[in-house]
Amino acid sequence: MNAEGKRLAHIVKRTHKRLRRKYKEERDEQTIWTEHITREEELQCYSNSMVTLATQHWPSQQVMSQVDWCYQAVCQYYQGDRLSQANEKEARKMSHLNLSPLYTSPQRPSTILQVLDVGSCYNPFSNYPDWCVTAIDLYPANKSVKKGDFLNITITEPHNKHLYYIDPENISTVTPEDGEKKMGSEFENVKKMGIGFEDEKKMGSGFEDGKKMGGGFEDGKKMGGGFEDGEKMEYKIVENSVIPTEPNIRSVLPTKQNIASEIPTKTEQPSVLPTKTEQPSELPTTTEGPSVLPTKTEQPSELPTTIEGPSVLPTKTEQPSELPTCQEIRTLPGSFYDVVIFSLLLEYLPSPSQRLACCRNAYRVLKPGGILALITPDSKHQNANAHVYKLWRLSLSYLGFSRVKYQKCAHFHGLVFRKALCFEACLHDAARLMQDVKGVQVKGKFARIDYDKVKYEMYIPQDFNEDESDSEKE
Ligand SMILES: C[S@@+](CC[C@H](N)C(=O)[O-])C[C@H]1O[C@@H](n2cnc3c(N)ncnc32)[C@H](O)[C@@H]1O
Secondary structure (H helix, E strand, O other): OOHHHHHHHHHHHHHHHHHHHHHHHHOOHHHHHHHHOOOHHHHHHHHHHHHHHHHHHOHHHOOOOHHHHHHHHHHHHHOOOHHHHHHHHHHHHHHHHOOOOOOOOOOOOOOOEEEEEEOOOOOOOOOOOOEEEEEEEOOOOOOOOEEOOHHHOEEEOOOOOOOEEOOHHHOOOOOHHHHHHHHHHHHHHOOOOOEEOOOOOEEOOOOOOOOOOOOOOOOOOOOOOOOOOOOOOOOOOEEOOOOOOOOOOOOOOOOHHHHOOOOOOOOOOOOEOOOOOOOOOOOOOOOOOOEEEOOOOOOOOOOOOOOOOOOOOOOOOOOOOOOOOOOEEEEEEOOOEEEEEEEOOHHHOOOHHHHHHHHHHHHHHEEEEEEEEEEEEOOOOOOOOHHHHHHHHHHHHHHOEEEEEEEEOOOEEEEEEEEOOOHHHHHHHHHHHHHHHHHOOOOHHHHHOOHHHOOOOOOOHHHHOOOOOOOOOO
C-alpha cells in the first residue's frame, strides 16, 4: 500500500485503538460510547478515510475483497446448496436429540433478499441487483446510507404471525412473575423447556429458589443468558411477540433520540420517509421495512408507497467532504432480514459485551434461517488467532446461531452463522464447544480468557495486545 493508503489506515485504526484504550482504562463502555458518537469531527474524518481506503487503496492489493467474499457466501447459502444442507443438518441434529424446531425450515426466498449492512460506511453492497440493502452507519459516507447506531436501535415486533421469538436477554433477567406483570397475556404462551445435556445434567426450571438466574457481572450489571453447563435454566418462547427489552440497556445507555423513537404498529403505512429530493426507487416486494426518521434538516413531504431499493454506489472519484443529508434510522423490524452483514464492524466496538450486543440485535432482526455474515480483519496466519474465533462460535451458539461457513482469507476471516431453527440444539452445541475450548491448553496472551464470560462477551485478538500492535490489515 502506498503512503497515502497507510495514512488513511492509520486514521481508521487510531479510532479503534483510542476506544479500546479508553475502555481498558475506564471500563465504562456506556460513557465511552455516548461520548464517542458525539465526536463529529473524528467520525467524519474516519468516514472520509474509510471510504477512500476501501474504494481506492484496498482493491489493488486484494485477491478477494471482503465485499466479494460476503456476496459469494450469501449466494452460496441462498442460491447454492448451503441452505438445504443447513436445514438437513439441523433436522438430523434435532432428531438425534429428540428436539422440535421452533420455526419451520426456511426456503430459498423467491424475491430479492433483504440485507442489513451494519457499519456500512459507504454502502459497498448497493449495486447487487438481487439485494435490497438497508445500510446503516454512525456516520454515513453518502446519502444511500442511513445514520443509525445499531447498539441503540429499537427492534420492533415481527410482522409474521407465525414467527416465534426467543429473546436470549430475557433468559435470566425476567422471572415468570415479573413477566406476567410486564407483559400480561403475552406470557400465557410461555412454554417451559428442559434440556438434557450429553453429560446428562438437566437444564430445567431455574426459578425454584425464587432467585433470578445468571447474570451478575463483577460490576453488578445484569447480564442475559447466564447458565452454566448443567446449571438449571429456563427460557421463554413467546408466540407472535418480541419481548420488548430496552435495547442494550447494559451496554449502552439510550440517547435522547432513542427515547423519541416510535415503534410502528402492524397497520401503519410503510415507514420510510423520503427526503425532498429523493425519489422512491424500485418497487419493493414487501411493505415492511425499517423505520427511518428524517434528520433535522429534512422535512418529510409525503409518505411514499414503497420502501427504498438499493441505491447508487459512489464513484471512486467521489470524496465525501461533509456529512451528506442522510436519513436517520431508529427502529428496525424484527425477524425481517434474510442477511445481516457486519463487515469490519466488531473491531470498532471497544468492549466485548458491545460486540455481543450487536450480534444479539442481528439475531433479533434476522428471519429464522437467515444469516449473519461476519468479516474481521487479520493478516496473520490462520492459526494465530484461531482460539478467539472458536470462542466466537461458542458465544454465538449461546445466542441461537449455528455456523454455516468459515474461511481464512489473506487479510480477513469470513464467517457465516445462521439463526438456527432450534434454539435448544444450539445450546447443546454450546455445551460441547465449551468443553472443547476448555480442554485446549492455551498458552500466551489467550491463556487469561475467562470462559465464564464467553456467553456475554466477544473478544477480538486486539483485546489481548498489551501494546496494541494489532493484526488489522495495513
Ligand atoms: C471499518 S468500517 C467498515 C466499513 C465497511 N463495512 C467495509 O467493510 O468497508 C466500520 C464502520 O462501522 C461503523 N459503526 C461502528 N459502530 C457502529 C454502530 N454501533 N452502528 C452503526 N455503525 C457502526 C463505523 O462508523 C464505521 O463506518
